[in-house]
Amino acid sequence: MKYDVIIVGAGLAGLTAACELIDAKKKVLIVDQEPTNSIGGQAFWSFGGLFLINTPEQRRMGIKDSKELAWQDWLGTAGFDRIGDEDRFAYEWARAYVEFAAGEKYHWLKSKGIKFFPVVGWAERGGSLAGGHGNSVPRFHIVWGTGPGIVEPFANKVLEAVKKGGIDYKPRHRVDKLLTENGTVIGVQGKVLEDANIERGQESNRNEIADFEYKADAVIVASGGIGANLELVKKNWPSRLGNPPKYMVQGVPSYVDGRMLEITESIGGRIVNRDRMWHYTEGLRNWNPIWRNHGIRILPGPSSMWLDAEGNRFSAPNFPGFDTLSTLEAIQKTGYDYSWFILTEKIIEKEFALSGSEQNPDITNKSIKQILKRILPGPPAPVQAFKDNGADFVIADSLKELVDGMNQLAGNNLLDFIKIKEQIVARDREMENKFTKDAQIMSIRSARSYLGDKLIRVATPHKLLDPKCGPLIAVRLNILTRKTLGGLQTNLNGAVLNSEGKAIKGLFAAGEVCGFGGGGVHGYRSLEGTFVGGCLFTGRQVGKYLSN
Numbered sequence: 001m002k003y004d005v006i007i008v009g010a011g012l013a014g015l016t017a018a019c020e021l022i023d024a025k026k027k028v029l030i031v032d033q034e035p036t037n038s039i040g041g042q043a044f045w046s047f048g049g050l051f052l053i054n055t056p057e058q059r060r061m062g063i064k065d066s067k068e069l070a071w072q073d074w075l076g077t078a079g080f081d082r083i084g085d086e087d088r089f090a091y092e093w094a095r096a097y098v099e100f101a102a103g104e105k106y107h108w109l110k111s112k113g114i115k116f117f118p119v120v121g122w123a124e125r126g127g128s129l130a131g132g133h134g135n136s137v138p139r140f141h142i143v144w145g146t147g148p149g150i151v152e153p154f155a156n157k158v159l160e161a162v163k164k165g166g167i168d169y170k171p172r173h174r175v176d177k178l179l180t181e182n183g184t185v186i187g188v189q190g191k192v193l194e195d196a197n198i199e200r201g202q203e204s205n206r207n208e209i210a211d212f213e214y215k216a217d218a219v220i221v222a223s224g225g226i227g228a229n230l231e232l233v234k235k236n237w238p239s240r241l242g243n244p245p246k247y248m249v250q251g252v253p254s255y256v257d258g259r260m261l262e263i264t265e266s267i268g269g270r271i272v273n274r275d276r277m278w279h280y281t282e283g284l285r286n287w288n289p290i291w292r293n294h295g296i297r298i299l300p301g302p303s304s305m306w307l308d309a310e311g312n313r314f315s316a317p318n319f320p321g322f323d324t325l326s327t328l329e330a331i332q333k334t335g336y337d338y339s340w341f342i343l344t345e346k347i348i349e350k351e352f353a354l355s356g357s358e359q360n361p362d363i364t365n366k367s368i369k370q371i372l373k374r375i376l377p378g379p380p381a382p383v384q385a386f387k388d389n390g391a392d393f394v395i396a397d398s399l400k401e402l403v404d405g406m407n408q409l410a411g412n413n414l415l416d417f418i419k420i421k422e423q424i425v426a427r428d429r430e431m432e433n434k435f436t437k438d439a440q441i442m443s444i445r446s447a448r449s450y451l452g453d454k455l456i457r458v459a460t461p462h463k464l465l466d467p468k469c470g471p472l473i474a475v476r477l478n479i480l481t482r483k484t485l486g487g488l489q490t491n492l493n494g495a496v497l498n499s500e501g502k503a504i505k506g507l508f509a510a511g512e513v514c515g516f517g518g519g520g521v522h523g524y525r526s527l528e529g530t531f532v533g534g535c536l537f538t539g540r541q542v543g544k545y546l547s548n
Helices: 012-023 040-044 057-059 068-078 090-103 105-113 146-163 230-235 257-266 324-333 343-352 370-374 381-389 399-410 417-432 441-448 451-456 531-547
Strands: 004-009 028-032 050-051 141-142 167-171 173-181 184-193 208-221 278-283 295-300 305-308 336-346 352-354 393-396 472-484 495-497 503-509
Touching: 004 184, 012 040, 012 146, 012 167, 028 336, 028 495, 040 146, 040 472, 050 531, 068 090, 068 146, 090 105, 090 531, 105 295, 105 531, 146 167, 146 531, 167 305, 173 208, 173 441, 208 531, 278 324, 278 381, 295 472, 305 324, 305 417, 336 343, 336 399, 343 381, 343 472, 352 381, 381 393, 381 451, 393 399, 399 472, 417 441
Parallel strands: 004 028, 004 208, 028 167, 184 503, 208 503
Antiparallel strands: 050 141, 173 184, 184 208, 278 295, 278 472, 295 352, 305 336, 336 472, 393 472, 495 503
């Protein structure tokens, strides 16, 4: 059978494109190297945050947002500096995405049955000037149901179409080659892999049992990025961020291997912005891992004191939740690949959230009863589990005991108790007045002027050495791999371009493999909530174009 469209990858971008093509009654084949239970890809594991502008949820929280303010924030964050070349289409995709996020995105998602948690989160707060990096206002809309709640309507529609014979879906089909004829992509070729009876996210076998070849009028590559391929991550590590970390934890399953980038490049597809990545600085080693070297990111409130491996406090804007890339650069310049939070029990119970659908069972399971437990004393159950079992936590009643435990955990004696005590005492003195020169304390107090932060996100300002707020907690933070910001360069129809800037006939891309649009819609930095949203937008745009 010859198909109208073959989609490589059953992640969210591929599913979204497929849904548009189903509506257009196109003959579609989806192939994916993983088992059926991996449908939805990385999006399933996400916290489910979406970047939206001027929504009813924002207005109810007293947030004044606009398309103009969001575009100002996007430009100040992205720092596009290759407009004439690698950023040419990324800039256009960025403008189109902000228009989408301020326009039909909200109602389109609502039409799919997607609902939002009522409190809007404030990610990437910036910490610089108004025109610099960061969100000026909270825009992080958490989907009711987290990642699975986003995937569900698209996956259900695709699987229903498969049942009815409208489209074909072939898991355990690994594409090894894009077929071309006279410069046009006409299909895919690869290996059928042996069935894998595994849980979602676990590493599957690569045992080959048969060959396959399928042809189509168009192929969409929607295969994701390189986050699980540490060799590729290190190879493309930008020099501006220092040397690659010797040790990193893995924020994505092992199938996020970047294979299709190389395969697409081999037939002329152009990869741009290879040196742009989005890796987190607050990674924990998962005490209950699903995949190899499984890492979990802390989504921190602003109050923890952040120290480098030698016990030096980071300065603005390198506070928790403010500027991921700046903090990553600062950590890498120390020559060590880890850093520390020092905080109190009072801070952890209100300010620590963990990224990932499986780490937020209350929201993932849409349980109001479980949600209400968050207002009870103590951290949420998944955070408490890391406190009890996590390899990166130290808990102590005294600062001396805490610092000794930190050195023991790190396997060195880099941290000096007196040096750390002096910094904490100096910080605590600034709590004596409602005004201060300490930029982090200013930011904490400013954050609590937003109702959402005051209610559920930011602890009441207090002294770290106040015994009533203890015990003291230290958390060793690892670099966590996650997103590829560069990728295949595409025009606004999603067509993959060659080195001459011309569209390769029959070849399209969507999602992370194309930098979430154009080869790098985020530029150097993300405003958060824009990765899952970028998969939705690019998949939708390509699907609509190929539906005509």
